[in-house]
Amino acid sequence: xxxxxxxxxxxxxxDIIVAVxxxxxxxxxxxxxxxxxxxxxxxxxxxxxxLNGYIDDIYGYCTSVPKxxxxxxxxxxxxxxxxxxxxxxxxxxxxxxxxxxxxWNCKILPVKVLDASGKGCTSSVMExxxxxxxxxxxxxxxxxxxxxxxxxxxxxxxxxxAGVTMVAAAGNxxxxxxxxxxxxxxx
Numbered sequence: 001x002x003x004x005x006x007x008x009x010x011x012x013x014x015d016i017i018v019a020v021x022x023x024x025x026x027x028x029x030x031x032x033x034x035x036x037x038x039x040x041x042x043x044x045x046x047x048x049x050x051l052n053g054y055i056d057d058i059y060g061y062c063t064s065v066p067k068x069x070x071x072x073x074x075x076x077x078x079x080x081x082x083x084x085x086x087x088x089x090x091x092x093x094x095x096x097x098x099x100x101x102x103x104w105n106c107k108i109l110p111v112k113v114l115d116a117s118g119k120g121c122t123s124s125v126m127e128x129x130x131x132x133x134x135x136x137x138x139x140x141x142x143x144x145x146x147x148x149x150x151x152x153x154x155x156x157x158x159x160x161x162a163g164v165t166m167v168a169a170a171g172n173x174x175x176x177x178x179x180x181x182x183x184x185x186x187x
Contacts, residue, residue: 011093012103018089018139019060019132021125022082023118024075025110027059029083031091031098037109037135054131060110063127064120075110079118082110085143109137114144122149125180129155133162142168142186146179153183160185 017037027036041050042058054061060075077083086108093100113128114120125146132140140159146152159166168181180186 012090012105014105014107016103016106016139017109017135017137018103018106018141019109019111019128019135019137020082020086020089021111021113021128021132021140021142022077022085022144023079023114023116024062024077024082024112025060025086025108026077026083027075027110029087031095031101032083032086032108034092035086035090035101035106035108037107039135052134057131057135060112061128061131062112063124063131064112064115075112077110077112078116079114081118081143082112082114085141086110089141109135118144120144120146122146122151125152126155129159133159133164137164140164140166142166142180145169145181148179148182152180156180156183156186 036059039057042056043049044056044058048055056073062073062075065072087099087101089101090103090106090108091099091101093104109132111128111132113124156166166186168186170181
């Protein structure tokens with residue numbers, strides 16, 4: 001008989017920032033709202049209020065949509081995949097709703113690098129990785145599959161050199177889209 005559950009021993013670390021590079025994250029989700037990274041120095045006004053080089057990066061950033069859309073930099077999920085991934089990582093626990101995430105205390109940094117259909121391009125991913133590094137992400141989660149681009153690896157090595165741990169899906173949809181998981185140093 002198990003006397004202690006893992007959650008009795010450890011519930012996570014509030015100092016950890018996990019960047020979720022995906023289809024975005026629903027930062028209003030009831031199981032994620034209090035887990036979101038928030039840039040309090042930024043306002044939604046079309047300006048770079050905190051002068052960090054990113055416009056309206058309140059809840060994260062979007063690199064995947066045309067910059068002439070209504071809210072071009074908003075990382076709100078329009079697919080659901082990124083929110084599901086964020087939930088596995090950090091969903092609120094002991095609230096009788098939804099699921100319990102792996103880390104009850106970390107902060108989720110949404111980085112929307114994929115569009116509503118789950119597709120993206122290497123330049124969006126690279127920009128997302130650099131955004132995550134600049135915001136102090138400790139971990140970058142990349143739960144998508146892609147082909148070896150030859151370009152993404154430079155950003156991944158830059159993240160590694162900055163001390164960021166990177167984790168990725170080993171492949172999706174029974175295809176050979178096994179990158180970025182096959183890149184060293186991605187877990």
